[in-house]
Each structure stands twice: as C-alpha cells, then as structure tokens.
Amino acid sequence: MFRVPFLVALALSVAFGLGIASAVQALKTTVGFGVIALGPWTAFPNAQTASADPYARAHRARQGRLLYGGAEGLQFIASVDSAGAPLEAACAYEIAGQTPVARFWTLYMTDLQDRTLTAAPELPTALNSWTALHEGDGVIHIRLSAAAQPGNWLALTAAGPFRLVLTLLDTPTAGSSGLIDLGMPAIRKLGCGSHA
Amino acid sequence: MRSVAYAILIGLIGAAMLHIVLVLGLPRFSAEDAYSRVLGLFEMDSFFRLTRAPGTTGLSDDDPFLRVAVCGFSVAGGPVRFSAGGDVPFWSFAVYDSTSNEVFSMNDATAVQRKLDVIAATPRQLTELRKLPSDALGAAILVEMRDPEGYAVVRAMAPTQSFEESARDFLAKASCETFRAEN
Numbered sequence: 454m455f456r457v458p459f460l461v462a463l464a465l466s467v468a469f470g471l472g473i474a475s476a477v478q479a480l481k482t483t484v485g486f487g488v489i490a491l492g493p494w495t496a497f498p499n500a501q502t503a504s505a506d507p508y509a510r511a512h513r514a515r516q517g518r519l520l521y522g523g524a525e526g527l528q529f530i531a532s533v534d535s536a537g538a539p540l541e542a543a544c545a546y547e548i549a550g551q552t553p554v555a556r557f558w559t560l561y562m563t564d565l566q567d568r569t570l571t572a573a574p575e576l577p578t579a580l581n582s583w584t585a586l587h588e589g590d591g592v593i594h595i596r597l598s599a600a601a602q603p604g605n606w607l608a609l610t611a612a613g614p615f616r617l618v619l620t621l622l623d624t625p626t627a628g629s630s631g632l633i634d635l636g637m638p639a640i641r642k643l644g645c646g647s648h649a
Numbered sequence: 650m651r652s653v654a655y656a657i658l659i660g661l662i663g664a665a666m667l668h669i670v671l672v673l674g675l676p677r678f679s680a681e682d683a684y685s686r687v688l689g690l691f692e693m694d695s696f697f698r699l700t701r702a703p704g705t706t707g708l709s710d711d712d713p714f715l716r717v718a719v720c721g722f723s724v725a726g727g728p729v730r731f732s733a734g735g736d737v738p739f740w741s742f743a744v745y746d747s748t749s750n751e752v753f754s755m756n757d758a759t760a761v762q763r764k765l766d767v768i769a770a771t772p773r774q775l776t777e778l779r780k781l782p783s784d785a786l787g788a789a790i791l792v793e794m795r796d797p798e799g800y801a802v803v804r805a806m807a808p809t810q811s812f813e814e815s816a817r818d819f820l821a822k823a824s825c826e827t828f829r830a831e832n
Contacts, residue, residue: 476672581808
C-alpha cells in the first residue's frame with residue numbers, strides 16, 4: 454500500500470541527488486569548454502567574456518576571481534608535469550623551453566585551493582621575465598626543488614600537490630586561436646624524495 | 650518491477666533538468682561572484698587596493714608581481730572617468746559588467762602617453778559626451794556600458810622590490826569618479 458509514495462520518493466531522490474551531485478561535480482572538475490592545452494599547461498582565453506559557455510560562467514561565478522581581460526594577459530595553469538603525473542612538492546622539477554611572445558610573464562605556485570604558496574622571505578617562490586636568467590637564444594631553465602640550485606630556482610617548501618601559474622602579460626596570442634602553434638616550456642620531473 | 654524502473658527513469662530526467670537549471674542559474678544567484686565581492690568592499694567610486702591575504706570578501710592579490718585595485722561603479726548617475734598615471738613598467742586596466750563579463754580592457758602600450766584615461770558611459774550619455782568640445786574630454790577613450798553597473802580592475806607591475814613603491818603609488822593615485830563636464 455506504500456507502493457506509490459515509495460515510487461514518488463524514489464523518483465524525487467534520484468532527481469535531486471543526481472542533479473545536485475552532477476552539477477557540483479561538473480563545476481568542480483571543469484572550468485568549462487574552450488580550453489587551450491599546450492602540453493601540461495591549460496588556459497581559458499574566453500572565460501571572462503560574454504561568449505563563455507554556461508559551465509565557464511557558472512564556474513567563474515562560484516570562484517569569484519578577478520580574471521584577466523583580453524588586453525591584460527592570459528593565465529596558464531599546470532597541475533601535472535609533461536609526463537602527466539601530478540606535481541608534488543616532494544619532487545624536483547625542471548621547467549625548460551621558450552615562453553610564447555609576451556611583454557612580461559610571471560610564474561608562481563599555488564596550492565589546489567588557488568592560494569599562492571609562500572615561504573620565508575629569503576627563499577624565491579616566484580619569478581618574472583625580468584628576474585629570470587635567460588640563455589642566449591631566449592630559452593629559460595627553472596629548477597623547482599627543496600634544495601637550492603644554481604641559476605633560476607624556485608623553493609618547494611610545503612609538502613603536497615601544487616600548481617604552477619604562468620601569466621603572460623600583454624600577449625598578442627590572448628585573443629587568437631593561433632596559440633596552438635606556440636610552444637610552452639616543458640615540465641620535467643627530476644626525481645622524488647631523497648633523489649630530488 | 651517495471652514501475653520501479655519507470656520511477657528511476659523519471660528521476661534521471663528530473664536530474665538532467667535540475668543539472669541544467671543549476672548550471673544556468675548559478676551565475677544569477679551566486680553571492681560569491683567577482684561583482685558581489687567587489688560590492689562587498691563598500692567602496693564605490695574609488696579604487697580599493699587588494700592585499701596579499703584574502704580580505705573580508707575573499708578578493709586577493711594573487712600574483713606576487715602584480716598589485717591590484719578594484720572599483721565598483723555605476724554609470725546610472727552619470728559617466729564615470731578612470732584615470733591613472735605613473736612610472737611602472739607595465740599596467741593594465743579592465744572594465745567588467747555586473748555579470749563579470751569583460752566590457753573593455755587595455756594596457757599601457759595601447760594608452761595615449763602611457764596614461765590611463767577612460768570614460769565609461771551608457772549609450773545615451775555617450776551621444777551627449779560626443780557633443781562636448783574636444784578639449785573637455787582630452788584623449789579619453791569612451792567605453793559603452795550596456796549594463797550601467799560594473800567594476801573596474803587596475804593592475805600595476807612590480808617586477809622587483811624597488812618597483813613596489815611606484816606600483817603602490819600608481820594605484821593610490823588611480824581615480825574612478827563620476828565625470829562632470831564643465832560648462
């Protein structure tokens with residue numbers, strides 16, 4: 454005799470449970486469509502515009518961050534290395550290669566909640582195109598490790614997973630899909646734990 | 650058994666509808682989007698400099714080399730003029746509407762004499778502005794706001810510690826005020 458109420462309750466719980474869970478999961482895992490992926494680096498050049506898709510809009514409304522306008526810059530984020538393994542602060546990495554054309558770039562690290570990682574003031578945790586050492590042909594080599602390194606070095610002090618944020622400021626590539634042809638620096642894992 | 654399968658099927662259709670409603674409706678109802686956060690600073694018509702640690706509204710200065718200031722504004726009571734100038738290696742400026750869509754953005758390389766001078770106005774106010782003698786506006790760039798409310802973001806670059814002061818100075822001098830043409 455409780456058949457009909459049971460069926461109604463089943464339909465409602467499936468609708469609300471799955472509907473809410475799938476929406477929350479979709480907004481957590483994806484920033485939307487229109488991604489540009491260059492190796493491990495990803496960017497969303499249209500996320501701040503009116504032409505962003507509904508997922509990108511919902512995601513940015515939930516994040517509430519100040520995004521970069523088209524003429525300001527383009528932000529690339531990497532949470533994996535070039536081999537696809539998640540970035541871990543217990544490992545050592547080398548970023549090597551050329552950055553796309555831009556007037557400036559900045560590189561810093563964040564945790565998975567997008568909070569900028571900091572360390573003691575005497576340790577470098579961020580670099581920009583003025584402070585980084587470039588080789589003769591414009592190639593940069595940046596070491597990320599807990600132990601100090603010669604050349605460009607970023608200190609990995611906190612434990613756990615992290616992300617790399619490379620912001621290209623005033624880049625002609627921000628508005629064009631021609632970005633696909635450009636190269637981004639590779640992120641190579643050098644070793645983990647005591648081998649780092 | 651068949652009625653249970655029907656109930657699950659109807660539940661799945663309902664879940665798909667709810668998913669669409671939530672994703673489409675979230676930008677409208679979110680109290681945590683960038684515009685609501687800018688309004689939460691209770692600073693209208695002036696640039697508010699963000700700090701490294703997230704403030705009460707959760708907005709923060711994430712990039713270690715960029716100092717950021719925001720200004721919530723409305724052109725309903727008249728056009729708003731943004732101006733700034735100073736000795737920084739790079740600055741950028743962007744205007745967003747109340748749904749956080751980009752309306753206009755520029756950087757120092759595209760500015761006249763590397764100074765920021767932008768007037769945001771409604772389409773009707775723009776026609777009034779264009780009737781003014783040209784020296785009243787100077788080299789100001791006119792931006793059309795279809796949505797009268799919005800916010801503006803100014804970023805100033807400090808690539809090394811020694812530029813920190815000029816970047817701070819640049820943001821302190823940046824203004825975001827209702828524009829009144831002198832007659």
